Amino acid sequence: xxxxxxxxxxxxxxxxxxxxxxxxxxxxxxxxxxxxxxxxxxxxxxxxxxxxxxxxxxxxxxxxxxxxxxxxxxxxxxxxxxxxxxxxxxxxxxxxxxxxxxxxxxxxxxxxxxxxxxxxxxxxxxxxxxxxxxxxxxxxxxxxxxxxxxxxxxxxxxxxxxxxxxxxxxxxxxxxxxxxxxxxxxxxxxxxxxxxxxxxxxxxxxxxxx
Ligand SMILES: [Fe+2]
Numbered sequence: 001x002x003x004x005x006x007x008x009x010x011x012x013x014x015x016x017x018x019x020x021x022x023x024x025x026x027x028x029x030x031x032x033x034x035x036x037x038x039x040x041x042x043x044x045x046x047x048x049x050x051x052x053x054x055x056x057x058x059x060x061x062x063x064x065x066x067x068x069x070x071x072x073x074x075x076x077x078x079x080x081x082x083x084x085x086x087x088x089x090x091x092x093x094x095x096x097x098x099x100x101x102x103x104x105x106x107x108x109x110x111x112x113x114x115x116x117x118x119x120x121x122x123x124x125x126x127x128x129x130x131x132x133x134x135x136x137x138x139x140x141x142x143x144x145x146x147x148x149x150x151x152x153x154x155x156x157x158x159x160x161x162x163x164x165x166x167x168x169x170x171x172x173x174x175x176x177x178x179x180x181x182x183x184x185x186x187x188x189x190x191x192x193x194x195x196x197x198x199x200x201x202x203x204x205x206x207x208x209x210x
Contacts (some may be wrong), residue, residue: 007040007077009033012084018091019186024173031169032084035076042066042073075150079130082163088192095193100200101161104135108142119144119162123184128167134158135200161199162191 009032015022049055049063095101095112105115115133122144123131130147136158147153164187171183 005040006043007036009036010081010084012087014084014087016089017087017186017190018089019174019182019189020087020171021174024171027173028080028165028170029084032077032080035073035080039070039073039077042070071151072149075147075154079132079147079150079160079163080165082160083130083165086162086192086195087187087190088195089190090192091189092193093188093191095196099193099197101193101196104140104142104200107140115142115144119164120181120184122146123164123166123187124181125166129153131164131166132160133162135161159199162196 009029012025012029014025017025045066046063049059049066055063102112105112109115109118119131119133125131125146127146127148129149129152131144132147132154133142133144134155135142136155142161143155143158145153145155164184166180166184168177171180171186174186175183
């Protein structure tokens with residue numbers, strides 16, 4: 001297989017969301033495709049260095065620079081897939097009262113409302129990045145994290161359950177930079193809670209609890 005084609009951009013059947021325009025989505029899909037392309041390109045370039053089976057000392061600076069960029073490009077690709085996947089035209093801004101997600105939020109934060117206050121708070125933090133609700137596979141606890149750029153703040157082995165892009169490109173065509181909270185409100189109206197529930201179901205123990 002051509003290493004340059006290891007990853008192929010996925011297409012997402014998303015349009016007519018509430019408060020997130022098709023124009024924004026189209027621009028955002030193209031941006032995501034750029035991360036896929038760049039991930040493939042980095043892998044291709046690193047493979048070139050490895051062709052002779054070793055990294056020569058004089059190759060080390062260029063090889064290191066490419067390798068350091070993997071975290072940014074891989075996470076840029078993967079987090080956008082999580083983000084688009086947890087959006088839909090549901091018009092259902094809250095999980096149902098009997099849902100597994102609400103139960104997990106209750107158990108982890110005392111109440112769903114407190115979980116939401118924390119997640120929204122993380123989303124409003126200054127800077128570019130992501131608000132991500134993860135589940136720890138060792139004890140099923142939910143926690144919300146701020147991920148700067150795409151690669152700083154991800155927790156190894158935790159399962160992303162709900163992923164919200166709060167880079168300005170995610171909302172700037174629809175809102176002013178100061179209106180991030182309106183975008184976050186719109187994001188909630190379009191959450192695919194069924195998808196979020198399925199991610200909880202995927203939570204097989206990758207790390208033991210004790
Ligand atoms: Fe984005």
